[in-house]
Amino acid sequence: MSELSVTCLLFDEDQLKALLSILPLIRKYLDREWQVDTDPSSVSDVVVVNLDDSAGGPLLEALVGKGVHAVGCARHPRLHVAGTLHRPFRGYEVLALLQEGERRAFDRSRSRPSRRDLESEVRRFALAEWPAEFREWPKEWWRVLAAIRTNCLSAVQIAQRCDLPEAEVMACLDILQERKAVSVRVDIEILDSTKGGRRPGFWRRIGARVSDLLGRL
Amino acid sequence: MDRKITYKLVFIGAPGSGKSTCIGAVSDIPVVSTDVACTDGLASIKETTTVALDYGEMSLGDGERLLLYGLPGQSRFTFMFDTVAENLAGVVMLIDASSAAPLEGLEETLRTYAGRIGETPFVAAINKVQGNVDALREQVAETLRRHGLVGPVIVVDARRREDMALIFDLVFLCAEYSDV
Ligand SMILES: Nc1nc2c(ncn2[C@@H]2O[C@H](COP(=O)(O)OP(=O)(O)OP(=O)(O)O)[C@@H](O)[C@H]2O)c(=O)[nH]1
Numbered sequence: 001m002s003e004l005s006v007t008c009l010l011f012d013e014d015q016l017k018a019l020l021s022i023l024p025l026i027r028k029y030l031d032r033e034w035q036v037d038t039d040p041s042s043v044s045d046v047v048v049v050n051l052d053d054s055a056g057g058p059l060l061e062a063l064v065g066k067g068v069h070a071v072g073c074a075r076h077p078r079l080h081v082a083g084t085l086h087r088p089f090r091g092y093e094v095l096a097l098l099q100e101g102e103r104r105a106f107d108r109s110r111s112r113p114s115r116r117d118l119e120s121e122v123r124r125f126a127l128a129e130w131p132a133e134f135r136e137w138p139k140e141w142w143r144v145l146a147a148i149r150t151n152c153l154s155a156v157q158i159a160q161r162c163d164l165p166e167a168e169v170m171a172c173l174d175i176l177q178e179r180k181a182v183s184v185r186v187d188i189e190i191l192d193s194t195k196g197g198r199r200p201g202f203w204r205r206i207g208a209r210v211s212d213l214l215g216r217l
Numbered sequence: 218m219d220r221k222i223t224y225k226l227v228f229i230g231a232p233g234s235g236k237s238t239c240i241g242a243v244s245d246i247p248v249v250s251t252d253v254a255c256t257d258g259l260a261s262i263k264e265t266t267t268v269a270l271d272y273g274e275m276s277l278g279d280g281e282r283l284l285l286y287g288l289p290g291q292s293r294f295t296f297m298f299d300t301v302a303e304n305l306a307g308v309v310m311l312i313d314a315s316s317a318a319p320l321e322g323l324e325e326t327l328r329t330y331a332g333r334i335g336e337t338p339f340v341a342a343i344n345k346v347q348g349n350v351d352a353l354r355e356q357v358a359e360t361l362r363r364h365g366l367v368g369p370v371i372v373v374d375a376r377r378r379e380d381m382a383l384i385f386d387l388v389f390l391c392a393e394y395s396d397v
């Protein structure tokens with residue numbers, strides 16, 4: 001996993017050094033590597049603003065207003081909003097701050113779709129030809145063939161419809177693409193794959209019944 | 218409550234392609250067949266031919282039944298499709314590999330029914346095969362493509378239950394996972 005960074009604004013050199021010396025001490029309680037920077041223009045995971053500098057208050061307010069995870073730091077924290085850190089830095093406060101930063105970074109990584117996720121939402125597949133050798137394929141893949149036989153669906157939609165893991169669907173689609181048996185369309189619009197008339201499980205049940213009756217499981 | 222719920226499966230194919238055989242292989246009841254003695258040139262192919270339809274049934278338990286119909290592929294019988302359109306699970310198109318022109322019947326069926334078949338699960342089943350069938354299978358797939366249809370093309374022996382089971386499997390698979 002990549003490093004996270006904490007940006008310190010309006011602190012002097014000595015205070016930054018103090019923070020840098022705290023980091024190794026709390027390292028073992030953290031999940032991620034942290035680095036300190038002082039560039040106000042870079043997007044970082046946590047920002048600490050020195051409120052004892054006259055510019056600190058408005059700066060902090062602006063950052064928080066933009067949705068940045070920013071906290072103040074002051075010689076008299078109780079004169080400021082709750083959550084303001086002590087200056088000079090205290091190890092346990094820095095630890096709590098960075099742990100919170102890690103938690104938020106984790107939440108972000110889960111909610112922000114990765115490139116691959118986005119791709120599997122946006123690329124749509126339609127079967128151009130039912131492969132002649134399909135009987136040698138896993139039966140789960142037959143479902144994929146059926147799903148895109150009359151429909152143009154994304155891998156995510158196919159996985160949902162077929163009740164299969166996406167990786168399984170991707171494996172099947174890879175083979176189909178190799179054989180040029182699917183056509184691929186890129187479509188930014190996220191369509192709803194479920195048509196009104198679908199009755200999931202309906203024909204599967206009857207098919208299983210018939211299969212039973214024909215003496216095969 | 219004894220509600221009779223029925224689903225339908227249609228076998229379409231040229232005379233002699235095996236419709237009656239398919240239905241007979243799985244039906245619980247003796248196949249009701251309207252076969253009559255041939256009076257025309259078909260007499261050389263077989264002694265009786267279906268002029269209206271074959272009919273069989275599979276009881277699925279709990280009052281549910283699968284109704285099986287054999288329909289001639291010729292265009293003069295299109296009206297029959299309407300009688301089975303409701304609750305239709307799918308269509309099986311039979312291609313007689315032993316016939317002199319196996320694709321002719323399929324062509325006529327598709328010319329007549331492609332629109333309807335495109336709206337329903339289907340299987341193309343090549344029947345009565347002797348020897349290598351790869352070329353015919355490709356021709357069948359190509360014929361389907363030309364009519365805008367994508368679906369499984371399989372080789373069967375209509376007299377075997379396992380082969381019938383595969384046909385049913387595929388029809389219900391497409392019914393379940395396709396939108397049509
Ligand atoms: N060798 C072989 N013979 C088959 C197969 N399927 C059917 N037959 C035979 O082919 C002949 C014709 O089959 P039918 O089932 O009567 O054909 P049909 O489609 O009902 O024909 P019509 O009623 O005239 O439309 C019968 O003698 C069957 O036994 C097969 O897979 N292999």
Ligand SMILES: [Mg+2]
Pocket residue numbers: 236237238250252266267271287
């Ligand atoms: Mg018959």
